[in-house]
Amino acid sequence: MNLLLRNALLLDPETGEYTEGDLRCADGRIVETGRGLTADVRTEDLRGAVVLPGLIDAHVHVTASTADLGSLPSTAPSYVALQSARTMNGMLSRGFTTVRDASGADYGLADAQAEGLFRGPRLLFCGRALSQTGGHGDSRSRGTHRHDDHPCCAGLGRIADGVDAVRAAARDELRKGAHHIKIMASGGVASPTDRIDSTQYSAEEMRAVVEEAEAANRYVAAHAYTARAVNRALELGVRSIEHGNLLDDRSVELFREHDAFLVPTLVTYWALKEEGREFGLPEASWRKVDEVLGAGLAALERAARGGVKLVYGTDLLGGMHRHQNTEFRLRAEVQTPLEVLRSATTVAAELVNMAGEIGTLRAGAHADLVIVEGDPLADIGVLADPKHIRHVVQGGEVVV
Incomplete structure (x- = not known):
């Protein structure tokens, strides 16, 4: 050393x-x-x-060994752990020495990496993302009644409905050492039963999660695509918006007013469109990619022009993790190389509350x-x- x-x-x-x-x-x-x-x-x-x-990648899923996220809860935790170790090894080889997991990873993987049991980047985790029933973190098909919430590392989300339930879920993830809490504030591509343009969680539920995170000196990151979902999350105290492909000018104002961060993930939409089905993305989810694919670069340009704090993120799944560095090239279409580098170093460090440390x-x-x-x-x-x-x-x- x-x-x-x-x-x-x-x-x-x-x-x-x-x-x-x-x-x-x-x-x-x-x-x-x-x-x-x-x-x-x-x-x-x-x-x-x-x-x-x-380098710092602030939106990864190290346990996502496949783009078929609905299959993960039935995968053996031991298999997921070994796949995760291989994925993290690749990330380190690509220059990423710290990653922020945006749901799926847990304290076991973080502890194992810190103790040198495998080679990989420092892991900042949130545990399971909080989702409403039928939200982006609910991987059940329409014909599945029960939700298996086994507390292993294989699943990405946990379902919690109502203020009391989301408080308990947030407290549980914090109990297990979460560095931040992730919530699903809008629909998404990989979830089978929601619409991308939906808003998810009531204001009361979201405010309760923010309160719990702040009480523990942590923060909330929110998956959100549309301006409606982005803006209400920012107004309710969310610190970090993930994706934000369909934000508007009011969103930019709210980011500045609340000193919040945007984590675009352009490369994952390109990769999902090109290779998603090859790596397990269901056909119905693949067809949803077009709703956000073209808007991401325009949203990035709008946010950059408006002075929003931008952080590097990739959100890749399965065999598509190998494209992690391609995000640099995509962002450079509207940002200078220095601005993109800062998003993966100084600005990312500020987001994860490690400024001056990484x-x-x-x-x-x-x-x-x-x-x-x-x-x-x-x-x-x-x-x-x-x-x-x-x-x-x-x-x-x-x-x-």
């Missing part, structure tokens, strides 16, 4: 500036940067390669680093294609 990187180009996402010099890590943290540093530790001469903070090269931060060949500020392809990654450093140790 002690490492010296010499002759590097250090890229500070906050300023967008490069500094030539060295970087020293000790006990898993960045100790100092400068010129001519020396230490009796493992030393890597980078010969001008670029060092940037480890997403930065400041002294004292976790020594999570990505070393790349090429200038990502001149060519976003340096980040969009993992072949440009020379090394990944996690906690001061070269792991890739």
